[in-house]
Amino acid sequence: MGNREDLLAGAKRCLIERGWAHTTVRDIASAAGVSHAAIGYHFGSKDALLTQALVEAVDELSDELAHRTSSDEPERHWQALIDSFTTHRALWVAQLEAVVQAERSPEVREHLARGQREGREGLGGSVPLALLTGLMMQWLLDPDHAPSGADVIAELRSLTTEP
DSSP states (O other): OOHHHHHHHHHHHHHHHHOSTTOOHHHHHHHHTSOTHHHHHHHSSHHHHHHHHHHHHHHHHHHHHHHHOOTTOHHHHHHHHHHHHHHTHHHHHHHHHHHHHHTTOHHHHHHHHHHHHHHHHHHTSHHHHHHHHHHHHHHHHOGGGSOOHHHHHHHHHHHHSOO
């Protein structure tokens, strides 16, 4: 791998191990085995590098989930997403941290907004994306009382049936 790829791999590790807020330029450079200057040369800034690393990590998770889910089985699909809140907890938390960073960084906001658009396409619309975001929050904060995939589908079905 070259410096650029090493930096992305190091930044992904730092996001998972340290989170966005606690990752420094020094942490990334050390994890990548390159100089601090390489970050500026290849990405322009730490935020740009972390954003790119987050985008790639989320894409990798999306690919993994696509292989484990089927649109023909909605309970299984939602349960696989829900399971990822535990198995990939640090990545989901890093996404939340990035949202906070986006408030003060147009560059981070632009990348996350693009990810939101892709998420809407991948999940089939704004409502499933909003549901996913809400489920993530419930699972990260109170997993013992958060709904299962079957609960989600049952509640969605109850919204569409006539009383």
